[in-house]
Amino acid sequence: MVLVIDDRLRIVRAGAQAAGLADRDEGDLIGMSLIAAFGSADLDAICRQVTTSGAAATGKRPRTRRERTFAVDAVPMASRARRRSSSSRSTT
Numbered sequence: 001m002v003l004v005i006d007d008r009l010r011i012v013r014a015g016a017q018a019a020g021l022a023d024r025d026e027g028d029l030i031g032m033s034l035i036a037a038f039g040s041a042d043l044d045a046i047c048r049q050v051t052t053s054g055a056a057a058t059g060k061r062p063r064t065r066r067e068r069t070f071a072v073d074a075v076p077m078a079s080r081a082r083r084r085s086s087s088s089r090s091t092t
Contacts, residue, residue, distance in 0.1 A: 050074040
């Protein structure tokens, strides 16, 4: 399952697997925080670490709603704004 979140940890894109895990429709996830969507402060903490450090992080956390464990591989992605400013710096 892949989720795309923004710098505020709001869901930008989510597929059917994420919707099923969150017990919500796919469209309902867009704009939600990770805590609101999945009920997991631990998931939020891992993703927050990635957005602040810029480094990938991996972890296993209990999922509170169904008492299952989930594994997380969180990887930072360059934002469009950062990519634009980097490319404009390299051309000047």
